[in-house]
Amino acid sequence: MPFGQMPVLEVDGKQLSQSRAIARYLARQFGMLREALxxxxxxxxxxxxxxxxxxxxxxxxxxxxxxxxxxxxxxxxxxxxxxxxxxxxxxxxxxxxxxxxxxxxxxxxxxxxxxxxxxxxxxxxxxxxxxx
Incomplete structure (x- = not known):
């Protein structure tokens, strides 16, 4: 668990922590950046x-x-x-x-x-x- 904190998102064996970083990653993955958002x-x-x-x-x-x-x-x-x-x-x-x-x-x-x-x-x- 990176930084010993929750939440953590694991994708393809890589862990991503921090809620804002996770939210940005998911927004990018699902086309929810700026225009779509x-x-x-x-x-x-x-x-x-x-x-x-x-x-x-x-x-x-x-x-x-x-x-x-x-x-x-x-x-x-x-x-x-x-x-x-x-x-x-x-x-x-x-x-x-x-x-x-x-x-x-x-x-x-x-x-x-x-x-x-x-x-x-x-x-x-x-x-x-x-x-x-």
Whole structure:
């Protein structure tokens, strides 16, 4: 067992350890890299998720998912949408979600790789903490 750790994948007598290395190997073997991953996995999941979020945004009319101020639901959508920004065509057909993310980034600067408490004013942190 390489590195004395699990998981281990054995192929043709060779052992491959570390979950990310195994995942990359399997993705390569089964054609799930970039284009196939986006087409077969990301796009269907994102479209379903964005359809629900679009309905919330349209029904609420405040620019937020719930209520009239920032909540953890907004942070969740912003973080998820920001992660998917590596594949911008995922937003095609979802102008409300695209607008939400642009607006969120404009009003609530995202630090690092996703929204964080460091980027939020103290008033909003207190509000979010009460809602959790």
């Amino acid at each position: 986006e087409r077969d996995v990301l796009r269907p999941g994102a479209q379903k998720f964005f359809t629900y979020m679009t309905n919330f945004l349209k029904n609420n009319k405040s620019g937020f998912l719930v209520g009239d101020s920032l909540t953890w639901a907004d942070l969740y959508l912003a973080n998820f949408a920001d992660l998917l920004s590596k594949a911008p065509t995922l937003y095609d057909g979802f102008p409300e979600v695209n607008y939400f993310l642009r607006n969120f980034k404009h009003h609530w600067p995202i630090s690092g790789t996703g929204p964080g408490y460091a980027a939020l004013p103290a008033k909003q942190i207190q509000y979010i903490s009460r809602k959790m």
